[in-house]
Structure formats: C-alpha cells, structure tokens
Amino acid sequence: MQTVKKCGTVSILGRPNVGKSTLLNQLIGEKVSIVSPKPQTTRNKITGVLTRDAVQMIFLDTPGLHKPRSKLGDRMIKTIYSTADDVDLAVLVAQADKLPGKPEQMLVERLAHNGIPCILALNKTDASKKDAILEVIGRYAALHTFAAVVPVSALTGDGCDALLDEIEALLPEGEHIFPDDALTDQPERVLAAELVREQLMRALYEEIPHGVVCETERFEEQEDGQIEIDVLIVCEKDSHKSIIIGRQGSMLKSVGTAARAEIEKMLDAPVFLKLWVKVKNDWRNNAYFLSELSVMQEQ
Known part of the structure; x- marks a missing residue:
C-alpha cells in the first residue's frame, strides 16, 4: 500500500519572548532561528523544515506581537499578519501563566475569519502553578475553539513530540516541497x-x-x-x-x-x-x- 504524503505550512505566532524561536529550533532539532532573552529578536519570517517519514512540516517563525514604533516595526507586524493569513495551520505560543490580551484576541479572530485551524502551545508549564495554567487555558478557550491545547517546554523539549503529532494530523495531503533533508530555506550568508x-x-x-x-x-x-x-x-x-x-x-x-x-x-x-x-x-x-x-x- 502506497504511503500518503502530507505537506503544509505552519505559522508560529505569539507575543515577544514567549519562546517561539526556541520552540522552532527544538521542533526542527537544529538551530534555524536566533534566540536571546531580549524581546523582538526575530525581525523577519524564518522558515524551518521538518520531514518525518511521509509528512513534511514547513514552519514559519514570526516576530512577536507588539505595538510598532518605527518602519521596521511596521514591517514586522505586516510579516506576522501576512504569515497568519496564508498557512495551513497556526501554532499560538503562549506562556502558561500569562493571561491572553487584545493582541491574542485579534490574532485568533483573524485566524478564525480565514478558516485556519490553530493549536495552542502553552510554554513553560514546568515552571508554572497548576491553578494558573488552568485559568489561562480557560481564558483562551473563551476566546477561540482551538484544534488542540498542548503543554510544552521549548527549553527542554518536553511535549514537543505530542505537538508534532497534533500538527501532523491537521496538515493536508500533498507532495513535499523541500528535499527531505532540508532544514531551512535561508541562505547561509x-x-x-x-x-x-x-x-x-x-x-x-x-x-x-x-x-x-x-x-x-x-x-x-x-x-x-x-x-x-x-x-x-x-x-x-x-x-x-x-x-x-x-x-x-x-x-x-x-x-x-x-x-x-x-x-x-x-x-x-x-x-x-x-x-x-x-x-x-x-x-x-x-x-x-x-x-x-x-x-x-x-x-
């Protein structure tokens, strides 16, 4: 029996410093996006590619949701929304003990309007209290019907396999776009x-x-x-x-x-x-x- 191939694009969205780039690197298994403790480290759209057997996942890491204060900031916000508008699936990364606000609400409403399924990845659950996590999940559930809610630790990799399983299940059938050993489309320079x-x-x-x-x-x-x-x-x-x-x-x-x-x-x-x-x-x-x-x- 012939194996059915799947391939799709996955945007990684969220506020600054919630661990989006660290999570991307953890999912790929290699460093394709730079990381620092300071907000707005990621300025442009970073593509990371992971192929697991018959499934190819094309991840798009994006700048953090913020209020722009320069033309550079304007470009970063446009990158976020253009990426969110044109993918097969979105992963919203949120800190497990931080309640959602207006930026998250606007983002999930946009995703819903475009018919794009979204997984909520709750990062840093290992460093958060259970009551705080449950309250955060409840607040997010009131904002949007998520395809899945997955607790992860971008730092240690805990929960990443479960997240990849959820992503695989939601991606469409299709031929692979990149070679199976590709990790990114970014030039080395x-x-x-x-x-x-x-x-x-x-x-x-x-x-x-x-x-x-x-x-x-x-x-x-x-x-x-x-x-x-x-x-x-x-x-x-x-x-x-x-x-x-x-x-x-x-x-x-x-x-x-x-x-x-x-x-x-x-x-x-x-x-x-x-x-x-x-x-x-x-x-x-x-x-x-x-x-x-x-x-x-x-x-």
Missing part, C-alpha cells in the same frame, strides 16, 4: 549575519541591541576549506558604535569569537570572521535601507 546579531543581542543592553542590524558583505569558501565571512554591523549612533567596539575592541572581539563558534557549528567548517561597525542614523525608519537588507527579504 543570511544565517551568518543573524548569528552575529544574536551575540550582539546577548551582549548589549537597553535600546542599543534593537538599533543594530547585521549584513554579510562577503562569504567565500577558500581552497583549504576555510570560509571567509565579512559582516557589517550597522547601528544608529556614534555612542552606540563605541560601546559595540568596546575598550580596545574588547566587545567586538568577544562577539566575534562567540559568533564564529556558532557559524562554524552551522557550516561544519572552519571560519575566518571579520566584523566592522558603521553608523546609519535612524535606519529603522529608512524604508529604502530596509528594503535593501538581505536579512529582511522574503526568501
């Missing part, structure tokens, strides 16, 4: 730039990391197998540039060392990474500049 930004997000504080973007200027494999990568770090102020570079280049060196280790792990090859910093005032409100960034392009 984009992933490299994002891995540098991940380390900046972890190392910097207050508003500075949100005013930083990274762009790969050069990505060349050498005859000896080493890959040489030049990444430009763009920030908004001269004072921010000084902090990013650090005293005698200490911050930039630290960020570069950590980023190179992550890139080498991704590429499974030695990497020579060069970083430099440039100031572009108010780049987050520069529509032309945003349109030229490869990390903001639809892949």
Whole structure:
C-alpha cells in the first residue's frame, strides 16, 4: 500500500519572548532561528523544515506581537499578519501563566475569519502553578475553539513530540516541497549575519541591541576549506558604535569569537570572521535601507 504524503505550512505566532524561536529550533532539532532573552529578536519570517517519514512540516517563525514604533516595526507586524493569513495551520505560543490580551484576541479572530485551524502551545508549564495554567487555558478557550491545547517546554523539549503529532494530523495531503533533508530555506550568508546579531543581542543592553542590524558583505569558501565571512554591523549612533567596539575592541572581539563558534557549528567548517561597525542614523525608519537588507527579504 502506497504511503500518503502530507505537506503544509505552519505559522508560529505569539507575543515577544514567549519562546517561539526556541520552540522552532527544538521542533526542527537544529538551530534555524536566533534566540536571546531580549524581546523582538526575530525581525523577519524564518522558515524551518521538518520531514518525518511521509509528512513534511514547513514552519514559519514570526516576530512577536507588539505595538510598532518605527518602519521596521511596521514591517514586522505586516510579516506576522501576512504569515497568519496564508498557512495551513497556526501554532499560538503562549506562556502558561500569562493571561491572553487584545493582541491574542485579534490574532485568533483573524485566524478564525480565514478558516485556519490553530493549536495552542502553552510554554513553560514546568515552571508554572497548576491553578494558573488552568485559568489561562480557560481564558483562551473563551476566546477561540482551538484544534488542540498542548503543554510544552521549548527549553527542554518536553511535549514537543505530542505537538508534532497534533500538527501532523491537521496538515493536508500533498507532495513535499523541500528535499527531505532540508532544514531551512535561508541562505547561509543570511544565517551568518543573524548569528552575529544574536551575540550582539546577548551582549548589549537597553535600546542599543534593537538599533543594530547585521549584513554579510562577503562569504567565500577558500581552497583549504576555510570560509571567509565579512559582516557589517550597522547601528544608529556614534555612542552606540563605541560601546559595540568596546575598550580596545574588547566587545567586538568577544562577539566575534562567540559568533564564529556558532557559524562554524552551522557550516561544519572552519571560519575566518571579520566584523566592522558603521553608523546609519535612524535606519529603522529608512524604508529604502530596509528594503535593501538581505536579512529582511522574503526568501
């Protein structure tokens, strides 16, 4: 008997810092989306691919639901809703002890209007009290009829197999779009730039990391197998540039060392990474500049 193939797109939605990117990486089994403790780490739509036997799941990680304060923020919100409008299934990730608000209500209403089934993935249940979890489930149930409610821990992976089973059951029949061993459709040069930004997000504080973007200027494999990568770090102020570079280049060196280790792990090859910093005032409100960034392009 011939096995019936299934394939579909799954958007991962939710507020900032609820664990969407961590969950995506856990489901895929590899790092395809950068993670940091700071909100708005994810700025664009990240595609992760998982093929389990006859079923291919194409995950779309999205920025967190927030009130935009720049043209960059506007683009991020458009990414969320355009992704939510054009998928086979949505997974709404929520913190197990946080009640839903207006953003979640607007999102599930939009999903219902478009006829898109939605699974509620309650993250951090291992760190939440049972009474709080039950109240959260009740509030969400009053907002929307979910296809399933699955408790998970994005950090440890608990509940992820159950979530994948629920996703598989809801996906339509169809031929696979990507090769069965594919993990993402993001170019390696984009992933490299994002891995540098991940380390900046972890190392910097207050508003500075949100005013930083990274762009790969050069990505060349050498005859000896080493890959040489030049990444430009763009920030908004001269004072921010000084902090990013650090005293005698200490911050930039630290960020570069950590980023190179992550890139080498991704590429499974030695990497020579060069970083430099440039100031572009108010780049987050520069529509032309945003349109030229490869990390903001639809892949």
